Amino acid sequence: MGSETLDELLDLGEQLDITVAAACKQRLNEALGGGQPIELKGDRLQRVDTAGVQLLLAFARAAADGPGWGWHGGEVPEAVRTAAQMLGVERELQGHSV
């Protein structure tokens, strides 16, 4: 459904928390609908909370069953890694090469 980009590089911006989770879900959903492997860019992320991690987790499962996904640059962003580790879901958010 994505009306704009087709390169599927999705920049998560500076925060991935409950305040932006709904908007972010929409963007991720559009990317999933594009059918292309999705590359998430998270190098600018400063705030990641449980809502953000949960969203990523659901996204990772959907993308793994669908077009595939991975982190831009291959590395899990520090803020995501820290929050995911704290919540015990680090493994599922490693991403795959796309």
Added chain:
Amino acid sequence: MSVDLSQFLQTFFEESFEGLDIMESGLLELDPQHPDTEVLHTVFRAAHSIKGGAGTFGLSAISDFTHRMETLLDRLRAGEQTVTPEVVSALLSAVDCLRGMLEAIKAEQELDSEALSAAQQALDEQLALRDNGAKGGRPGAEQSAPAGSGGLGRRGANAGSSGSGSAPAGAGPEAGEGEQGGGWHIRFEPEAHLLTTGNDPARLFRALSDLGALTVHCESGELPAFEALDPESCCLSWDLELVTGATEAAVREVFEWVEDDAVIEITPLSGSAAPAAEDHGAAAEPAPESAPVAASATAEVEEGAEAAAAAGAAARPAATASSGGTAAATKSKPAKAGARKEAAKKSSSSIRVDTEKIDVLIDMVGELVITQSMLSQIGKEFSADRLEELQDGLAQLERNTRELQESIMRIRMVPISFAYSRLPRIVHDTSRALGKEVEFTMEGEQTELDKTVMEKIIDPLVHLVRNSVDHGIEDPAERQAAGKPGKGKISIEAYHKGGNIIIEIVDDGRGINRDKLLGKARAAGLVEEGEELSDAEVYDLIFHPGLSTHDEATEYSGRGVGMDVVKRNIRSLSGSLNVRSAPGQGTTITISLPLTLSILDGQLFRVGDQTYIVPLVSVIESLQVDGAKVSGVTGRGEVYHWREAYVPIVRLHELFDTEPMRHELSGGLMVIVEDEETYLGVFVDDLLDQQQVVIKSLEANYLRVPGIAGATILGDGTVALILDIAGLVEMSRGGSRQPLIPEREESDEAA
């Protein structure tokens, strides 16, 4: 010949924590453009004292770490190195780390070596700057101070994020000496709305990992498919294993702000803990992940099994004893009461008292002794003509006793500056993270209040101030566009007013958009269409949990997040909250608290031959029962039509099994009481005085009785029970906390 130094350790800790507060406030005060040398001297001296004390007690990890800080501070005050925001951040992180180390040593827990090495690395990077001849901060240096940038969480928040690439330094966890290494298994199942209350499990787990080695197992079997996911609902749950020497109370305290929004089961870790985890794992569809947050957790479980079993045995009787009373008590509450009691025992270790107050007490006791000897002399040689002298003596005794009571109460009073101490840091970190500029001022630091009240007000204050920065103060650009200075102002002031302490938090931010808030409340069904509310009633809606939305487009976004918890905390202290706001001009939140929790203003009434007391703040109205307004509701007992709603009627004699003077409701007296907007009609035989009473703990002297908060001794020597309204509500209505709102029917008679 050797001196047992351990007896002085407590003093060392107290002085060190004070020193850290001084360092923190000094560092926050430092203006990198114009650093005040005197402030640097003060911060240096505080670090130096901690280092010296730590050396005396053989706490080499502390003294080594403080030595690094001292070196850096010494260069700063000598002008050999420039004060930059990066240096200040590194030092603030070091203060956090040092505080964590001291707390760990005090609690006989292991040091957080990751946090330590990160803070050390940050200090070393700053120390290296001068060695390289560099002046001023460099962009690279900023990343080395984790707490400085993202420090929205509690202190020590850098623990989890640090450590990448920095090998733990040699300073070992020597404080773990003697630690038994027990621990707790925690089942944490948040309710779906938990995230919308401003609470974040990740933050809670980080706080837990401050207590020891934490292993996190996440259960994500309930997580819906991506398209069906409500991103603001929490669909995950966790099994946590915490290897720690911390008490259950300390663990439970971490969950204090979410206990009503989650199932929390805490059991001692032991050999049998593993099957429980396996069970959960088997139930979940995708295999749950397990993340050892701190290393060597499992190894320590084995070693600590004995201690854990002992801790469990200690915790169990408390839970059993208190849960035996009533079927109405919830599963977690008795355990909580037991744990609180244990915590109270542990934490009430000491209080620092101004010597002036002690001198006043000694004077008072001197006066009392004189009066007593005078009275005993009159008693020995009493005759009718000395009656007046006796009466004078008794009047003097009464005066002495009252003054003594007041002076003793004053001993428990501590300045609110302790509660203030965390606030500048919160403002600094939050405003920095959000890119805002805030001038924060505090007034009335010496205003005194009861130690217990003060300890319980810290979290609400932190929350309110953080909210003011986050949601009250606008971005500099937005402020300038509105014709305001780019730098916002937040102030907090405490003062005494008529037996209460008033705390005001004022910001000059965007204020509350009354219409939008009301619109939201209407949309949520909290306010009916067409119903007009006063400003105070509208602003009070920000404390409603249902309005904790995060709609960014709304000017008042998030002000409701966690505000219901703030309100609940303040009400549990018998305090009240008031909000005033003017759009574009700012918001003022006023908290009113009683000076002490040991004395309460109560309404006395009688049922049969018993006298009961309800806190005056809970009394809404006393009325004569109109028999026509009484009706029965299936499963709910009797209810009374009052102010457009029905309130359940409580007959105390039935709850407490006593014989009343009057059974007939009609024409009798009823006191309408309230707890968290839940109303109850207490049917009484007779209304008595309103008076101040001294609260005696029933639990400490007898045992916990549901529905009773405590007892007091009246002037005639009889014991009167003080009712616990929240407990009564639970007892009378099986846990329902909402007033009964009638389905629209003919009942529109005026109350």
